[in-house]
Amino acid sequence: EPEVTQTPSHQVTQMGQEVILRCVPISNHLYFYWYRQILGQKVEFLVSFYNNEISEKSEIFDDQFSVERPDGSNFTLKIRSTKLEDSAMYFCASSEVRSTNEKLFFGSGTQLSVL
Amino acid sequence: GNSVTQMEGPVTLSEEAFLTINCTYTATGYPSLFWYVQYPGEGLQLLLKATKADDKGSNKGFEATYRKETTSFHLEKGSVQVSDSAVYFCALLTMDTGRRALTFGSGTRLQVQP
Numbered sequence: 001e002p003e004v005t006q007t008p009s010h011q012v013t014q015m016g017q018e019v020i021l022r023c024v025p026i027s028n029h030l031y032f033y034w035y036r037q038i039l040g041q042k043v044e045f046l047v048s049f050y051n052n053e054i055s056e057k058s059e060i061f062d063d064q065f066s067v068e069r070p071d072g073s074n075f076t077l078k079i080r081s082t083k084l085e086d087s088a089m090y091f092c093a094s095s096e097v098r099s100t101n102e103k104l105f106f107g108s109g110t111q112l113s114v115l
Numbered sequence: 116g117n118s119v120t121q122m123e124g125p126v127t128l129s130e131e132a133f134l135t136i137n138c139t140y141t142a143t144g145y146p147s148l149f150w151y152v153q154y155p156g157e158g159l160q161l162l163l164k165a166t167k168a169d170d171k172g173s174n175k176g177f178e179a180t181y182r183k184e185t186t187s188f189h190l191e192k193g194s195v196q197v198s199d200s201a202v203y204f205c206a207l208l209t210m211d212t213g214r215r216a217l218t219f220g221s222g223t224r225l226q227v228q229p
Binding site: 001006020030033035037040041042043044045048056058088091093102104106107108109 | 121151156157158159160161177183204206208217218219220221
């Protein structure tokens with residue numbers, strides 16, 4: 001079965017540094033998402049992306065965050081100046097369609113640790 | 116707003132035991148309900164879903180019934196195996212109002228011992 005690939009699996013960074021989390025969605029999918037899970041808390045929606053623009057974002061997704069699809073295959077999440085509270089598991093997801101029946105395919109996540 | 120509450124883990128069971136993981140939700144409109152599973156080192160995978168009241172989703176021996184009257188979507192399996200050890204996430208999706216993205220619970224870790 002096709003899968004969503006995320007790299008790296010673990011990322012350690014110093015507070016204030018920029019990080020870029022990378023994702024390769026499934027090739028024929030059109031909708032892309034980032035979610036995150038702070039340890040012990042709920043998986044939270046960050047942003048959705050379609051047709052080369054953000055279609056929706058949560059209150060978590062402030063000016064420090066940005067997403068990009070730099071080429072036909074990658075989908076990246078950038079955090080400009082990391083904070084301690086950005087430490088979390090970040091999940092990328094993609095889907096073919098957008099409906100109540102949509103099936104999201106998730107990557108295995110990037111564990112971000114901000115020191 | 117939308118929210119999902121599921122029982123805290125870890126849930127530790129012996130092989131062949133009966134499993135229930137409780138999930139209740141609050142939502143505007145008429146959500147679709149999902150269970151996702153995350154095996155160690157892997158991404159979240161859709162386990163089963165139900166799109167309207169009284170629907171039963173089932174897969175790999177797991178079942179969950181969409182109960183509108185109790186706003187619940189409890190996950191059950193009659194006989195768990197060691198290979199079922201994973202984290203299970205209940206989630207909802209509504210297209211009616213507000214955010215058109217999955218709302219997840221906090222996940223429940225299941226540990227099945229041989």
